[in-house]
Amino acid sequence: MRQSYASIDLSALMQNLRLLKGAAPHSDSLAVVKADAYGNGAVEIAKHIAPEVNMLAVAMLDEAIPLREAGINLPILVLQGPHQASELSATDAYNLHWMIHNKHQLEWLEQHQASKQNAIDNLGARLWLKFDTGMHRLGFDIDDFDTVLHNHRHLTNSSTVIATHLACADEQDRTHTDQQISRFLQGVKNAGMRLSVANSAGALAHASAQQDINRIGIALYGSSPFDTSHSTFGVNDSIGLKAVMTLTAKIIGLRTIPKGDTVGYGGTWTASKPSTIATVAIGYADGYPRHAPNGTPAICRGQRIKLVGRVSMDMLTFDVSELDDVALYDEVELWGKQLPINEIARFVGTIGYELMTRISARVPRRYTTK
Known part of the structure; x- marks a missing residue:
């Protein structure tokens, strides 16, 4: 018997989830369970929150498969997208959604769709397109938004999600975050698709980041996304997050x-x-x-x-x-x-x-x- 253990409080988890949903009542909630739900145990966490979230997200395909094998039926977004073309064959088998962020992944999708026996059912509804607005990590340049959509319009539909990721939403200085949100909303203007901007910090502290889908991660597990050594936008541990x-x-x-x-x-x-x-x-x-x-x-x-x-x-x-x-x-x-x-x-x-x-x-x- 180990003399050390991690106690995972599922009641605290649900309290945090409801607090985050209440902070953005007009947005759907995607729960990030990558890295084994931030060390808390992805299968157990996903089973418990499934009735109250719209979707789950993992970093890579290998993290999605155990969730499916455990009987979890929620849609799963793979945040890094496919790492090679062959992974797309798992789309229908595992009911996966893909975050597409580079031209190679788009080419793989094109090739996959061109083969009737491998065609992905309702691809547009399973597709997220990521655009870089200042994080400079992954994503098409937001200035290329019209070109990307024009060249691949047949892959998308009104259920396709357009996303970006905020680099500084947890900082007191709002300048960078406001610039990112403004660039994004201006770049995707009149696209007629669903939008996703907010992470935990964005969902709690930036109303303009609360678009159609919020991607909630660290705050779900009770850790403030802000530096709690000082008040950030008036948001700190007093927001009521409970340690999971x-x-x-x-x-x-x-x-x-x-x-x-x-x-x-x-x-x-x-x-x-x-x-x-x-x-x-x-x-x-x-x-x-x-x-x-x-x-x-x-x-x-x-x-x-x-x-x-x-x-x-x-x-x-x-x-x-x-x-x-x-x-x-x-x-x-x-x-x-x-x-x-x-x-x-x-x-x-x-x-x-x-x-x-x-x-x-x-x-x-x-x-x-x-």
């Missing part, structure tokens, strides 16, 4: 060390007084960040404790000198309901997305509805 993942591990060792002794590989922390050190059964092989510095917080018995010494492959060490009656097998919360994941991310110099998605498969997921 709580990462917990138990104390498996306790010892008292004298003043002047060091802890862990390299002796990077030195006790300034006699100190009680708790060894906790989780480490970087489980996905806890190896570069977490001394002082990174955790919660034990409702009180904050501090990481001391280097993160090991399977263990962490914390100074628990200030706790009363600390005992072997007490639980330590690394992040979750009592300790926001974004706070840990700031200590580590990363973002909550990375921490959540890197929790390894050897950490059991326990699903609750309390």
Whole structure:
């Protein structure tokens, strides 16, 4: 039995979903479940939210197939589109929608449609076209919108979705986001197709990004898409997002060390007084960040404790000198309901997305509805 686990609160998940839908009541909701639902378990998450979302999204075909094999019937959008022409044969078999972002993918679609035995049923309704408005990662240039549609009009219909991706929707300065939205809406003017602009931050903080379909990701899992060290557009943790993942591990060792002794590989922390050190059964092989510095917080018995010494492959060490009656097998919360994941991310110099998605498969997921 593992002494560490990730508790996944499905009630919190649904609360977050309803909050996000309420923030944009006139938009359909696409739930992003790529990267195993940001580490929360794509199959379980998808099953639970299926009645209340219009669509799911994954990054690549390999992430879509397990959802279908688990009996999930919602339409699935593949965000990176096909990586090779042969993947298009999965379109009908797995009821897939494709985000098309380059000319090679369009050529593959043309070739696929030209073969009657391989023709994709109602392709236009399964097609998303991505246009670059300033992210400069994937997509046709928005200035080429008319040309792309004119050259491939026979592939599209009124159900085809035109999309872009916002680069700075989580920033306080709205300038870049406003420019992206303006370029997009001007570029697709009178296209007569469905539009998708908003990610989590866009859906919460930019009304003009709330078009026909919002693609909601990190906020669904209870992590604010904003830097919660300050108020962003007046939107921060007070919007009511609830942590879905709580990462917990138990104390498996306790010892008292004298003043002047060091802890862990390299002796990077030195006790300034006699100190009680708790060894906790989780480490970087489980996905806890190896570069977490001394002082990174955790919660034990409702009180904050501090990481001391280097993160090991399977263990962490914390100074628990200030706790009363600390005992072997007490639980330590690394992040979750009592300790926001974004706070840990700031200590580590990363973002909550990375921490959540890197929790390894050897950490059991326990699903609750309390």
